[in-house]
Amino acid sequence: MIEFRQVSKVFDSGGNKVEALRDIHLTVEKGDIFGVIGFSGAGKSTLIRTVNLLEYPTSGEVIVEGNLAKLSENEIRQAKKDIGMIFQHFNLLNSKTVFDNVAMPLLLSKLKKREIKERVHEILRFVGLEEKAKNYPDQLSGGQKQRVGIARALATNPSILLCDEATSALDPQTTKSILHLLKRVNEEYKITILMITHEMEVIKQICNRVAVMEDGHVIETGNVFDIFAHPKTDTTRNFVKSVVRDEVPESVYRLLKENNDESRIFKIEFFGTDSGQPIVSKTAKMYNVEINVLFGNITELQGIPFGNLIVELIGDDYEIKRAIAFIISQHIEVKEVLEDGSQHRIDRERFVGNALHG
Known part of the structure; x- marks a missing residue:
C-alpha cells in the first residue's frame, strides 16, 4: 500500500516559490493498478517521484510500508529495492547489452553471478526478450527498449512498480502490448502499480482506480468505471471525452x-x-x-x-x-x-x- 498524507512539495525557482503538490491525500491499495492523470504541469511527475524519494516532500508523509523519509540512508537503499520504476525514455545504458542493463540492480545488490544470470534470463523470458540478451539498446525498437526497462525494474522482485509516462513515447499498437505486459506483471507477480499519464486511453485499458490532478491538487478520485461514467469536474470530463465521445454531433x-x-x-x-x-x-x-x-x-x-x-x-x-x-x-x-x-x-x-x- 502507498499512502500520501497531506503531501506538499514546494520548489525554489530563482527565488520564486512554486507549489508542485498541494495537500495531497491519496491511498493506493495493495494490488491496485492505480492511474494518476493530468495535463502538463499538474504535478503528477512530482507526485510519483516522492514515492521512492527522488523528490522529498516539503511537508506531509508518503507511507510505503512505513515513512521512507524517516529511515537512515542505508535503510532507504534497502527499502528502494522493493520499488521498481519505469521511465518514459527508457533510461538504458547504450554501452551495455540488454542482459547487462537488466542485471545492473542485481549487481548493485551484490548477488552471486549464477543467481544474477538465472534471474535475468527468467525476467527476459517473461517480457519476451530472451533472444535479445546480447543486443544493445540501439538495436532495439522503442517497444523492446521499454520491455528492457520493465525487466530491469522487476529484477529485484519489487512489490511496487512506478510507471512515469511509460507509454507516451510509443505508438498506439506498441502501447497496447506494453499495457498488456504490465497487466500480466500485476496479475502474475502480484505487484502494485502506480502509473502517471496524460492519456485517458491508458487509464481505460489497464487501471482499476484513478486520480485526476490539476494545479498540484487531486481534484477527483475513484474507481475507473465511476470516473468515466460520472465525471464531476470539467477537467475529468475533458479527459473522458478524449476516449468516449458524448458531445452532440x-x-x-x-x-x-x-x-x-x-x-x-x-x-x-x-x-x-x-x-x-x-x-x-x-x-x-x-x-x-x-x-x-x-x-x-x-x-x-x-x-x-x-x-x-x-x-x-x-x-x-x-x-x-x-x-x-x-x-x-x-x-x-x-x-x-x-x-x-x-x-x-x-x-x-x-x-x-x-x-x-x-
Missing part, C-alpha cells in the same frame, strides 16, 4: 433547429449490463413512436460496456413521455437534448410519475 444540432412539435431528441446513457438491452427495439414495439438513432457510442471498461445513443422520438407528446418513462424504468439514464444543444437530465421519479398519470 453538428448534424443533430441542425435537426433540432428544424424540429417539429411531434419530434424530440434524447440521449440514452448505458452503464454496465444495461448496455446489452435491446431497449430501442423494445420501446418501438411497445409504444406508438418512431425511433430514429442519430448517433451512438458504446465502449468497454474493465470488461463492462457503457456508452450512449442519441435518438429522435417521433410521435405525439403523450406517447413520447410514456416511451421515455419506460426506458427510465429500466434503470437507464436519459437526457433530453434541447434546441440550444444543452442536455437536461430527466428526473426518474418525477418524470415516470407524471407520464404514468398524464
Whole structure:
C-alpha cells in the first residue's frame, strides 16, 4: 500500500516559490493498478517521484510500508529495492547489452553471478526478450527498449512498480502490448502499480482506480468505471471525452433547429449490463413512436460496456413521455437534448410519475 498524507512539495525557482503538490491525500491499495492523470504541469511527475524519494516532500508523509523519509540512508537503499520504476525514455545504458542493463540492480545488490544470470534470463523470458540478451539498446525498437526497462525494474522482485509516462513515447499498437505486459506483471507477480499519464486511453485499458490532478491538487478520485461514467469536474470530463465521445454531433444540432412539435431528441446513457438491452427495439414495439438513432457510442471498461445513443422520438407528446418513462424504468439514464444543444437530465421519479398519470 502507498499512502500520501497531506503531501506538499514546494520548489525554489530563482527565488520564486512554486507549489508542485498541494495537500495531497491519496491511498493506493495493495494490488491496485492505480492511474494518476493530468495535463502538463499538474504535478503528477512530482507526485510519483516522492514515492521512492527522488523528490522529498516539503511537508506531509508518503507511507510505503512505513515513512521512507524517516529511515537512515542505508535503510532507504534497502527499502528502494522493493520499488521498481519505469521511465518514459527508457533510461538504458547504450554501452551495455540488454542482459547487462537488466542485471545492473542485481549487481548493485551484490548477488552471486549464477543467481544474477538465472534471474535475468527468467525476467527476459517473461517480457519476451530472451533472444535479445546480447543486443544493445540501439538495436532495439522503442517497444523492446521499454520491455528492457520493465525487466530491469522487476529484477529485484519489487512489490511496487512506478510507471512515469511509460507509454507516451510509443505508438498506439506498441502501447497496447506494453499495457498488456504490465497487466500480466500485476496479475502474475502480484505487484502494485502506480502509473502517471496524460492519456485517458491508458487509464481505460489497464487501471482499476484513478486520480485526476490539476494545479498540484487531486481534484477527483475513484474507481475507473465511476470516473468515466460520472465525471464531476470539467477537467475529468475533458479527459473522458478524449476516449468516449458524448458531445452532440453538428448534424443533430441542425435537426433540432428544424424540429417539429411531434419530434424530440434524447440521449440514452448505458452503464454496465444495461448496455446489452435491446431497449430501442423494445420501446418501438411497445409504444406508438418512431425511433430514429442519430448517433451512438458504446465502449468497454474493465470488461463492462457503457456508452450512449442519441435518438429522435417521433410521435405525439403523450406517447413520447410514456416511451421515455419506460426506458427510465429500466434503470437507464436519459437526457433530453434541447434546441440550444444543452442536455437536461430527466428526473426518474418525477418524470415516470407524471407520464404514468398524464
